[in-house]
Amino acid sequence: MVGPDDITAAAARIRDMVRVTPVRTSDSLSRIAGGPVWLKCEHLQDTGAFKLRGASNAAARLGDVAGVTTASTGNHGRALAHAARQLGLPAIICLSRLVPQNKRDAITALGAEARVIGASQDAAFDEARRLRRDEGFALIPPFDHADVIAGQGTLGVEILSQIPDAGHIAVPLSGGGLLAGVALAAKSLRPDIRITGISMERGAAMAASLAAGHPVEVEELETLADSLGGGIGLQNRLTFTMTRDLMDDLILLTEDEIAAGIRHLALQDGETVEGAAAVGAGAILAGKLRATDGPLVLILSGQNIDPARHAAIVRGAA
Numbered sequence: 001m002v003g004p005d006d007i008t009a010a011a012a013r014i015r016d017m018v019r020v021t022p023v024r025t026s027d028s029l030s031r032i033a034g035g036p037v038w039l040k041c042e043h044l045q046d047t048g049a050f051k052l053r054g055a056s057n058a059a060a061r062l063g064d065v066a067g068v069t070t071a072s073t074g075n076h077g078r079a080l081a082h083a084a085r086q087l088g089l090p091a092i093i094c095l096s097r098l099v100p101q102n103k104r105d106a107i108t109a110l111g112a113e114a115r116v117i118g119a120s121q122d123a124a125f126d127e128a129r130r131l132r133r134d135e136g137f138a139l140i141p142p143f144d145h146a147d148v149i150a151g152q153g154t155l156g157v158e159i160l161s162q163i164p165d166a167g168h169i170a171v172p173l174s175g176g177g178l179l180a181g182v183a184l185a186a187k188s189l190r191p192d193i194r195i196t197g198i199s200m201e202r203g204a205a206m207a208a209s210l211a212a213g214h215p216v217e218v219e220e221l222e223t224l225a226d227s228l229g230g231g232i233g234l235q236n237r238l239t240f241t242m243t244r245d246l247m248d249d250l251i252l253l254t255e256d257e258i259a260a261g262i263r264h265l266a267l268q269d270g271e272t273v274e275g276a277a278a279v280g281a282g283a284i285l286a287g288k289l290r291a292t293d294g295p296l297v298l299i300l301s302g303q304n305i306d307p308a309r310h311a312a313i314v315r316g317a318a
């Protein structure tokens with residue numbers, strides 16, 4: 001279980017490990033949404049995504065371990081490598097052979113070992129489990145873990161300290177660690193606040209699981225919101241029920257709607273974000289999200305997108 005006190009404790013624990021990120025209003029999105037829209041610029045967090053909050057909290061709570069490991073190649077792996085370095089802990093990020101060299105380089109640049117093993121994500125995950133079993137490493141998963149959720153929750157506390165009259169927070173949704181933490185924090189401070197989750201139509205595992213009433217697997221499809229891909233785990237312990245109980249609405253976006261969000265944030269607001277972080281703007285532009293419940297906060301959750309890809313999307317060529 002995770003409670004509001006865990007989030008308060010996490011905020012104190014990670015204060016010197018993460019940045020307080022800025023907030024700003026968006027005039028163009030406010031006009032379209034029919035009320036004030038704020039951008040929470042968490043894409044300016046160290047490592048380029050909010051995942052540093054949860055990874056730092058989980059790693060900082062560990063007792064005597066040989067090191068930390070995970071099999072995430074994306075923003076969580078990068079965050080864990082960064083947190084481990086700050087704590088002086090060895091980190092081994094397990095990857096499959098399919099992971100491109102630039103991602104391996106990003107991990108080794110943070111002082112972690114990028115251990116390349118097998119031809120699939122499953123094989124990489126097996127190695128992470130072996131490190132836990134045989135070598136005394138702590139395996140820190142990307143979302144379904146109490147300390148990770150509490151760490152992500154510090155973002156909710158920060159939002160309400162910066163925008164006390166916020167009425168509605170739109171949260172990019174994949175495994176639900178971000179939404180569970182932010183919603184728990186925000187609703188414990190302001191029970192009437194509205195929480196909307198946003199995922200892509202292509203392969204949204206949490207949406208399918210909520211519809212089924214229990215965690216289900218979905219086919220993983222390529223999407224512009226690549227950080228929102230992947231399953232929630234058939235053995236999900238925390239984020240499925242927390243998302244079910246704390247989320248007020250769920251919006252799904254097409255690939256074109258996500259691209260429009262990336263383009264708008266770049267051209268109108270001057271913010272470079274990855275697809276997962278553009279879903280709030282994309283939902284407003286698609287007429288699926290309005291700012292009529294008080295100030296609406298969009299969490300810009302990350303910036304880690306290939307620059308050439310970003311440029312092509314902004315040009316309208318992708």
Ligand SMILES: *Cc1c(COP(=O)(O)O)cnc(C)c1O
Pocket residue numbers: 049050051075076142143172173174175176177178179227228274276277301302303
């Ligand atoms: C991981 C991630 C998300 C989704 O977070 P969950 O806790 O898995 O729901 C959203 N945006 C970015 C940039 C991410 O890296």
